[in-house]
Amino acid sequence: xxxxxxxxxxxxxxxxxxxxxxxxxxxxxxxxxxxxxxxxxxxxxxxxxxxxxxxxxxxxxxxxxxxxxxxxxxxxxxxxxxxxxxxxxxxxxxxxxxxxxxxxxxxxxxxxxxxxxxxxxx
Amino acid sequence: xxxxxxxxxxxxxxxxxxxxxxxxxxxxxxxxxxxxxxxxxxxxxxxxxxxxxxxxxxxxxxxxxxxxxxxxxxxxxxxxxxxxxxxxxxxx
Numbered sequence: 001x002x003x004x005x006x007x008x009x010x011x012x013x014x015x016x017x018x019x020x021x022x023x024x025x026x027x028x029x030x031x032x033x034x035x036x037x038x039x040x041x042x043x044x045x046x047x048x049x050x051x052x053x054x055x056x057x058x059x060x061x062x063x064x065x066x067x068x069x070x071x072x073x074x075x076x077x078x079x080x081x082x083x084x085x086x087x088x089x090x091x092x093x094x095x096x097x098x099x100x101x102x103x104x105x106x107x108x109x110x111x112x113x114x115x116x117x118x119x120x121x122x
Numbered sequence: 123x124x125x126x127x128x129x130x131x132x133x134x135x136x137x138x139x140x141x142x143x144x145x146x147x148x149x150x151x152x153x154x155x156x157x158x159x160x161x162x163x164x165x166x167x168x169x170x171x172x173x174x175x176x177x178x179x180x181x182x183x184x185x186x187x188x189x190x191x192x193x194x195x196x197x198x199x200x201x202x203x204x205x206x207x208x209x210x211x212x213x214x
Contacts, residue, residue, distance in 0.1 A: 084187055087194040 002045055002053050005066050011045055018045045019056075025065035033059055129161035131161035131190075141166055154179050158194030 002010055002040070003019075010018030012071060019030040034041060037055045048056075065073065083091035091098040097110050109115065125132065134157040143152050152172040167186055172179030173193045180197040182188075188196070 021162065026135065084185075084191075084196075085190070086191055088195070090198065 002048065004053070004057050005060050006068070008067075012039065013045060015039055015043050015045055015056075016050065017043055022060070022066050024070040025082060029064060033064075036063075071116075131163065133157075133163060134158045138163075138165075141169060144169055152179065152181050155193065158192065158197065160193055162188045162191050162193060164189055175199045 002011070004019070008022045008099060012019040012053075012058050016027075016034055019025050019033060020027065025033070033056060034057050036059050037052065039052060039056075052058045078092055083089070088098050095110055097107050101107055103111070135156060137157060137160055140153050141156070144151065144181065152170050154172040154174070156174045158173060158175075160185055166184045167189065168184065170181055170183050171193060173182050173196060174180075175197040176199050182196045
């Protein structure tokens, strides 16, 4: 229905909630946008007028970095660390936790699913 | 928690002297340092430091991107070559 910031099409929800479907917009920024554009919090996306949708789109384009641009920036930052040869970069290269967490156990988010080790069971 | 800006970056004072000396003399020789905790400053760019990792001095050629990082970040202190029998152990 309403296309904002490229591909995102949130519908029947309240505007504050719907905006959070955009990568780079969470509760706080969604609230900010609502206040800037003067939309009552109870308003739902299908109740927005075209002018309001346009206003929201403009605000986001102007003031926030979202979706592709944001993803690109994050990827660039990580790439910088990797090319630099610093400790954080090495950890990124090896898909291990970067911020000093233990890896003896856990760390499954970075390491992925546990791989069975042959002959581990007694 | 990040360091207060009002204090400025932390550097061990003798590094500045060493860097100056290296710059004014014949250049491109490794400056051995043990101060892994010092911030890399703009005036260190282009010099090569041998940063101690507890075992030996790892040569680090300081580039512009490194400003603001610490010397220790570029001199790994651990050697891990993978577990035995781990066929596709990644070596970096």
